[in-house]
Amino acid sequence: MNKEESKVNFDLSTLKLSELVNVYTEINEFVDFLNESKIVQEEDDADE
Amino acid sequence: MSSFLKFIEEDISAKRALLSTLPTTHKRDIKKFNVKINEIDEKYLSYKEAVKKYLIAKSKSFKVNKEENKELDKVTKELDKIEHIKFILNPMNTYLEKMGFDNLLYQIRYYYDFNLDSINEIIEELLKKFELVNINLNSDDFKYTCYVNEYMFVFLNNRNKDDFSEVNDVFEKIYWVNPDIIQHIELNFRKLIKKHSKTFENYIHKLQKNIMKENDIKDYADCLQKYKSVYKNKQSIEKETLFDIVEKAKENKFDINTFFEDSKVRISTYNNFMIEPIDTDNKEMVEKFYDDLNKLKANVLEYYNYTQFLPLFNNFKEEYEKEIPLTIRAAERKDANKMLKNIEGQIAKKEESLNKVNKQIFSHSSGLFKKLNEADLRLLKIESVKISKELYDLYKEYDQEYFKEKVLLVLNGSLTISDVLNLYYSYDYFKKKDIKKVLNINNYKEILKYSEEFDLFANNPLNIITTGLPLFEESNIKRVIMNKYRLNNINITEAEIDEDNLMNIIDRINLLSRIKIVEESDITVEKIWFIVQVDKLLKKEKKPQ
Structure with missing residues (x-):
């Protein structure tokens, strides 16, 4: 397991309730950001 | 700061920085950029799922269960029952209100706030009221005018059928000849209700005796006392619970x-x-x-x-304040009753002359051996519509005097808001009529909404302010x-x-x-x-x- 993967397995039970909500909100916002950042390419461009 | 939150914040910040530095000028760069995004997205979606699962499990572990309130169901049923008994025993109104005729007559009087299907439903409800006291009406009972007879003949023949198109067709046909058809139906029912008033009175009387015996209620005062006690009991049981609070917070009814x-x-x-x-x-x-x-x-x-409901009280005040001196002497109270009797007499006389005209129309003759031609018949029909119109206006006057008579019975200078609540609650027809007039509402659903809110208010036995609040004094x-x-x-x-x-x-x-x-x-x-x-x-x- 590399360094990053081990971090995923942090124990969520150590977080306070408000931190749990914060962490989920932050992840959600970042996922939204990622989706919005994707650059749409024409199909023939993608085939290039 | 706890480590996972810290990691996420730092990781997101680093990844945002990384993405901002990736080139996107060429198509190949864009492709690489999107691959990177997908890679991060996949990772974060797995974080999201893991955290989501944990959040749900954690939230569920804080149990806030809905407690089954069996006692409340029981008390609610008990209150509904005693409210019905109170309605039946109400000494203020008559069989007309207790049978629910006033509500149906209100609906048919303001028929233009309804559609034709609703009118047919009102007629059906009226017929059922008669059947409740074993009076099965047939088309011979509907001879107020030839138009009512024609419509009700078809209505009664199609009553139990799913397809009502024949009834609607005949309505359409009659309507273009006589647009007052619904008024004629109303007048016919009013006459029938009057004709069978004794049967309805006896039915209510019997019902009152039975429910008092079955429920061990001595009189109306006893019923009111029981109603108040059950009402209080229900209020103490149905207090807001922790579960209700959580649900309301979820629905954003307040800020937690x-x-x-x-x-x-x-x-x-x-x-x-x-x-x-x-x-x-x-x-x-x-x-x-x-x-x-x-x-x-x-x-x-x-x-x-x-x-x-202040506009309603103000309207009542305006309408009846001038009548207070009338109520001081008992003899003058009786005068109001005379007025009602006078209109009743006029109605009876006019209905008699309408009856004579109708006899000629239905028999197509104006006496022995004298057959009527089409032109004569047409003139008679016009005459019958004219008399019906006059009768319709007389019934309007009658209604006004009817309620006035009831008001005068209790009217005095120290009338309270509670008395007015009780009056309107007892006379649904006038409550809805005044709600419509004073609050300027034409939509029946909205009138009904206000009327129900009014009843809830009027029926609250724990009202304190309105009990001592005088209507005619500031x-x-x-x-x-x-x-x-x-x-x-x-x-x-x-x-x-x-x-x-x-x-x-x-x-x-x-x-x-x-x-x-x-x-x-x-x-x-x-x-x-x-x-x-x-x-x-x-x-x-x-x-x-």
């Missing part, structure tokens, strides 16, 4: 953040309600404070209801409420009891009462806040973007 001990809203609401701060360690004092707040809430709600209710509670250390001002502010007082009292329920439970405000946040987050995800 204001429940926290350090919330400015909470602190100021609490402090602003007290003239002198109370010792929070003194349990008795604290209980008294909440008890007073609950009483204030009941008074404010009653005052709120009063303000909702009184400052706001000051009465304010003075009462200021004596009990509750800080309330006249301005706060302003009509537009009433719901604000209720919201403030509700906030403190809810906090008290939460604090007396096994769960913390923080845990409730968490349940609510998780619910909101999940709902947000379910919403289509």
Whole structure:
């Protein structure tokens, strides 16, 4: 397991309730950001 | 800061920085950029799922279950039952109201607020009322005019069929010849109700005797007492629970953040309600404070209801204040009754002449051997419509006098709002008629909504303010409420009891009462806040973007 993967397995039970909500909100916002950042390419461009 | 949150914040920040530095000028760069995004996205979606699972499990672990309130169901049924008995025993009205005829006659009188299907349903309901007392009406009973007869003949033949198109066709056909057809149907039913009044009276009388015996009720006063006791009982059982509070917070009915001990809203609401701060360690004092707040809430709600229907009370005042001197002498009270009898006499006379015209129309002859031609028949039909119109106007006058007579029976200079509530509650027809007129509403559903709200208000046996509130004298209710509670250390001002502010007082009292329920439970405000946040987050995800 590399360094990053081990971090995923942090124990969520150590977080306070408000931190749990914060962490989920932050992840959600970042996922939204990622989706919005994707650059749409024409199909023939993608085939290039 | 806990490590996973720290990791996420740092990782997101680093990844945002990384993405901002990746080139996107060429198509190949874009491709690489998107591959990177997908890679991060995949990782974060797995984080999201893991955290989501944990959030749901954690939220569920804070059990706030809905307690089955069997007692409430039982008491609700009991209250419904005794409310019905109260309605049947009400000494103020007659069989007309107790049978529900007044409600149906109201609907048919204001038929233009309905569609044809609704009119047919009203007719069906009227027929059922007769059947309830074993009177099965047939087309011979509907000879008020030839048009009613034609329509009701088809209606009765199609009554139990699914397809009502034949009835609608005949309505359409008659309507273009005689647009007053619905008025004629109403007049016909009114005549039939009058004709069978003794049967209806006997039916109600028997019903009253039976329900009193079955329910061990001595008289109306006894019924009112029982009603009040069950009503009180229901109120004490159906208090807001922890489950209700959590559900309302989820529905955004209030902000759960204001429940926290350090919330400015909470602190100021609490402090602003007290003239002198109370010792929070003194349990008795604290209980008294909440008890007073609950009483204030009941008074404010009653005052709120009063303000909702104030135009109705003002209209009543305007209409009947001038009649007060009439009610002083008993002989003059009787004059009002004379007026009603006089109109009744006029109606009977006119219905007799209409009957004569109808006989000729139905037999196509004006006496022995004299057959009528088409032109004569047409003239007679026009005559029958003319007389019916006059009768319709007479019935309108009759209605007005009918209610006036009932009002004069109780009218005096010290009539209270409670008396007016009782009058309108007892005469549904006039309540709806005045709601329609005073509040200027034409939509029946809305009239019904107001009427039901009015009944709830009128039927509340715990009303205190309206019981002593005189209709014909000025009184400052706001000051009465304010003075009462200021004596009990509750800080309330006249301005706060302003009509537009009433719901604000209720919201403030509700906030403190809810906090008290939460604090007396096994769960913390923080845990409730968490349940609510998780619910909101999940709902947000379910919403289509």
